[in-house]
Amino acid sequence: MSAQSHPPQASTSAPAPLRLPPRRPHDLSRGLIALLFVACMALVSIPILTHPIPPLSDYVNHLARMHVIAALPHDENLARFYSLEWSILPNLMMDLVVPVIDRVTNIYVAGEIYTLLCFALITAGTLTLHRALFGSWSALPLLAFPLLYNNIFLIGVMNYYFGIGLALFALAFWSLLREKPWPLRFMISAAFVVALFFCHLFAAGVYAVGILSFELARLFGRRDTPLLPRLIDFVASGLPFAIIIPMLIASPTWGLSGQNTWEPQGKLQGVEFVINVYYDIVAFVLTAVVVLAAAWAIQHRLLRTHPLLLPLLLVAGAVYLAMPRVVFATYMADQRFPIAIAFMVLATIQVDLRHRLAQRGFVVVLILLLAVRVGEVQTVWDRLTHWTASFQKSISLIHPGSRVLVAYADIQGGNDPRDLGLVHAACLAIIERSSLVTTAFTVKGKQILRANPPYRNQVDTEDGTPPQIEQLLLTEEDATPDGPRYWDLWPQHFDYVYVLFTERGAPNPDPDRLKMIYEGERFRLYQVIPPKPATPKPATPPAEPLN
Known part of the structure; x- marks a missing residue:
């Protein structure tokens, strides 16, 4: 009998094993969290809004393609040089969004709006995933804001960046719907898989790593259930990803499937890319502040983690070490992976902020980290x-x-x-x-x-x-x-x-x-x-x- 005909019966009368009960009062109020989100979003937007052409590697190249998509029917010179071949490509999200925005503004402002949309999607996705895992909103995921500027962002991989945010929301919905009837969960998950495919193939891979980690935690966390049904349920969780196979085969990207290269060097550098942007000293100071704050929280028993954290680190670490440097002729395939996992890791951590000192300390640390990062980039x-x-x-x-x-x-x-x-x-x-x-x-x-x-x-x-x-x-x-x-x-x-x-x-x-x-x-x-x-x-x- 298939897993689809086996909705887990025990969980219908018990809380989902991977959603921890909230501790109240344990955090800032929802209103203050929302206010901090708006303030952080305004602060992180400063470099983007003050630099219509940000010094990112691939960004201008992508923006030029957006301009061609929007202007090609009316520009004789561009029509002489270029044409468009629409097809099933795992790299289309920017192509679909920015030319539409360009209809009401110029291409540079459209690029700024898209970039800020990526920022909002990633940070809101981290907050939502935390809410799905712990059952309550928390201010801790706001620490995603200082991570938005990183070495991978400097490369200008804009489709992948959009996909990171979408993958966080996809995993949050999987967690929220995990104990609901399977057709709804599978349908929504498959829809996310398709959307992530069109963002970037690697973004779909990030979601797959999240699902695998989540299901491993669930597999070993429900030992009161017979093993065979648990295994069937575990394997069936990968079915929404089956749609990628025919899409990829039908895509011209499949013709690049043989262009893969594995490099042992640079794995540590890929992890460094998460926190480092321009100055090593800034990355060191920010890391030191976070480590000291975490140590203080652990010492005072204010920090707890979700059961998803350990399998996520193990699965992501294994995948990262095994990943080639070049996949489907796309360079830095492995090195762009850790930043996506970093946002997921943030969502699996909760700090008890019931004490006023802890609340004030967290707000100070958050604003300090973000101000230093934004100041570095702006300078x-x-x-x-x-x-x-x-x-x-x-x-x-x-x-x-x-x-x-x-x-x-x-x-x-x-x-x-x-x-x-x-x-x-x-x-x-x-x-x-x-x-x-x-x-x-x-x-x-x-x-x-x-x-x-x-x-x-x-x-x-x-x-x-x-x-x-x-x-x-x-x-x-x-x-x-x-x-x-x-x-x-x-x-x-x-x-x-x-x-x-x-x-x-x-x-x-x-x-x-x-x-x-x-x-x-x-x-x-x-x-x-x-x-x-x-x-x-x-x-x-x-x-x-x-x-």
Whole structure:
């Protein structure tokens, strides 16, 4: 007999084993929690609202695609270069949401709204999951706010970030409905799985880890029930995820299934990414404050954890160590995983704040942590705005409808978090000048954006690293010896070249083909001097006939 025909009978008359009874009074009032949520949301929004083009790596590239989706029917230049291929892709949420917002505002404000929506979704999801697990609202999950800015966020993985928040809500609904009739629970869970799939495949994986951890805790926490029904119920909990298989097979993403790489290095760094942003000292201070506060709470017996915490740490740790670095040709697959688990962990912890000293201490610690984090981000972003303004000024020099090639002067460029904003900044030319840019995301199986056939061989379709300037010099008149590259014979195909991560005063690498028209901090814009057309040889006069 299947688990679906076995709704657990014992639990209909008893509390769910994984929902702890609340202790009252144990926390701040609901009104104060709501007020703190609004205040924290306002504080965490400051860097986003004051920097319409935040210095995040992939963000501008994604935003350029949003602009193409919204403007393509009306922009002749973009229609010449780009087209859209809608399909079942596990990377579509931003594509579905931002162009709709763009109808009532500009693309930069639409991006800000989407980013803040991600923030609100993650923090509200952490609060809701805690409420589902413990049966009461708590202020502790507000500690999710200082974690919103992290190294993974700096990469600009906006679809995945939206998916983290949705996964938290999905796990909360699973917990709330766990002892309800199975059809409703399975139907809602399957709906979440589909939505998470379209956010990002990894977001669906985060939800799967949460469900597996929850069900393991439940499996071993209900030993008064016979083992076989418990095992059947445990296995059946994975049925809502079965819908991913046909969706993935029907997706062009399936064609990338063989592009996986496992790397042992960087696992510890992935954990560090949860708390570290720009300055190590800030991460150290924030961690120390949290550890000391937790130690004080434990000493005074004010802290308790949910039974979900231990299996969550064990399952997530095992999955993290086993995960490849590259999955479905997507880099940093494993390193983006710990931040999602961190929000789940926060939801499994409860602190008794019935004492006034504990309440005041918590509010002070929360505001202090968030103020330090926001201050760090705001300070660095303010310092980086000079390149933003400078890059926009250079963009204005590009003729609309031009073809723009991106190259690196330093192959190590972009490794420093402060350089991340430059990596895809050239995609602003798509938004502002309706240009073709070689680094725009046009990978089949990852995005819906495609370069049209006349230009498809002139853009990066593999998410690779842009060519170094030395590679351009070698392929100025000849193709790459070991195979064709999109930058081959570049003077014939491109109108401008952005060289990123340059040094002030460096000489023009190719004066015969490149004319510098703008130099900014860590980048240069060159106009391509097209090769002169070959001069036809004079016709040879016919030979006079011999007498």
